[in-house]
Each structure stands twice: as structure tokens, then as C-alpha cells.
Amino acid sequence: MPRHGRHDVASSPPPSRYRVVERDRRLVVIDTRTGQPASGEAAPLPAKRALPSLPDRTSFDGRATLVTHPLYDDKGPRELVLDPAASTMLGRAGLVLAVAAIATVIAAVAFPPLLILVVLLLNPQPRRRLRAAITRWLDRYDASSSAG
Numbered sequence: 001m002p003r004h005g006r007h008d009v010a011s012s013p014p015p016s017r018y019r020v021v022e023r024d025r026r027l028v029v030i031d032t033r034t035g036q037p038a039s040g041e042a043a044p045l046p047a048k049r050a051l052p053s054l055p056d057r058t059s060f061d062g063r064a065t066l067v068t069h070p071l072y073d074d075k076g077p078r079e080l081v082l083d084p085a086a087s088t089m090l091g092r093a094g095l096v097l098a099v100a101a102i103a104t105v106i107a108a109v110a111f112p113p114l115l116i117l118v119v120l121l122l123n124p125q126p127r128r129r130l131r132a133a134i135t136r137w138l139d140r141y142d143a144s145s146s147a148g
Contacts, residue, residue: 066090066138074135086141 018038019030029038064087068076082090108115120126 063087068138072131072134073138074131075139080138080142082141090141 015032017032019032020027021030022028030036031038063084064082066080066082068078068080070076104114104118108118121130
């Protein structure tokens with residue numbers, strides 16, 4: 001049985017429905033069946049989403065605000081006004097917490113049974129006590145409640 005040449009119908013793909021051309025220094029996809037652009041307009045840009053508030057915003061007088069979350073504050077969400085010393089203290093506490101989290105991960109990789117401590121801390125009763133302690137600690141640094 002003779003073999004067909006290079007232009008065998010079964011071996012060549014069908015012609016493309018779309019082609020790309022440049023118009024006004026922009027690439028435009030053209031539908032070859034209609035001769036028109038494949039899409040009318042560019043898709044609208046997504047709306048800007050509201051970013052969560054940053055944990056520490058400093059005003060001109062050195063005060064900062066902290067917006068708490070119910071995950072760690074029994075009275076949250078609330079906005080605490082911090083004086084400069086409290087803001088510095090809270091920043092240091094955040095740094096200590098980050099270092100402790102990294103140390104916990106490293107220790108868990110080296111000695112996996114330490115993960116039991118993490119599971120125990122995530123139980124409702126210890127978590128409730130920890131959240132109450134954090135709330136009391138945050139109340140000490142709220143400058144707006146002591147100023148009024």
C-alpha cells in the first residue's frame with residue numbers, strides 16, 4: 001500500500017480559529033471565522049481589596065494603635081492606643097513570639113514528640129486561660145483607657 005506524501009490530511013492539524021496581530025502597538029487576538037477581535041474589551045481590573053489593618057500604626061506624637069483579634073484577645077476586636085514605651089514593648093514581645101515559633105518548629109523537626117505540647121496548648125481549656133492572660137496583659141498597655 002503506497003504511503004501518502006507530507007501533506008496527508010490525517011497528519012496535519014486543522015487550521016487555527018484564532019490569529020494574533022499587532023494593532024496600535026498591542027497584540028490583538030482575531031477570530032478567523034468572524035474577522036473581529038475575539039474579545040470586545042479587556043477584562044476590568046479587579047477591585048482593590050481592603051487590606052487588613054497593620055498591627056502597629058504610629059502617629060505624629062509617638063502613639064501607636066493595635067487592632068486585636070478574638071483569637072488572642074477576649075475583648076477583641078478592639079483598637080488599643082499604645083504609648084511609645086508600650087509600642088516598643090509590644091514590638092519586642094512580637095519578636096520573642098516569632099523566635100519562639102521558629103525554635104518550636106526546629107525542635108519539632110529534631111524531636112517530633114514535642115508536637116504533643118503544641119496539641120495540648122491548642123485544647124480549649126489551656127487556650128482559654130492563655131487568651132485571658134493575653135487580654136490582661138494587653139489591658140495594661142492600653143493608653144486610651146488610662147488617659148480617660
